Amino acid sequence: MVKTENEKSGGGLANLANLANYTLEQAKQAASRNPEQQPEAVAETEARRALRAYRYRLREMPGSDLILIAPGTDLADATEGLKRRFGSRLVDVVEYRPHGRA
Numbered sequence: 001m002v003k004t005e006n007e008k009s010g011g012g013l014a015n016l017a018n019l020a021n022y023t024l025e026q027a028k029q030a031a032s033r034n035p036e037q038q039p040e041a042v043a044e045t046e047a048r049r050a051l052r053a054y055r056y057r058l059r060e061m062p063g064s065d066l067i068l069i070a071p072g073t074d075l076a077d078a079t080e081g082l083k084r085r086f087g088s089r090l091v092d093v094v095e096y097r098p099h100g101r102a
Contacts, residue, residue, distance in 0.1 A: 022071060053096040054078045058089045067096055 029046075054068045054075065070078050079093045 052078070054082075054093050055096040056082055056093040057091040058086060059091055060089060062091070068093075 050071045052070050052073050054070065055065050056068060057065060068078055068082065070081070073081075075093065075095055082090050082093055
């Protein structure tokens with residue numbers, strides 16, 4: 001799994017801003033590749049495709065659901081990255097889907 005700026009810098013609000021900037025850049029690149037469509041529509045579609053979130057749990061926090069935001073990854077990549085980071089402390093990882101989203 002490729003480390004995002006969020007992982008490299010250690011977390012926090014600055015990391016959410018980095019993630020937003022990364023996703024926006026990906027959307028802009030996609031819009032420039034598809035000039036026949038409305039740029040806003042293309043950008044939104046590409047941003048949604050690139051963004052992935054996963055729910056995971058750790059042994060020492062059994063009642064807590066933690067969220068990993070990992071653009072451009074799949075479940076296997078996210079799981080592997082979390083295993084490298086947390087080792088045997090990792091209990092499970094599932095794709096996170098907010099209520100009302102398919």
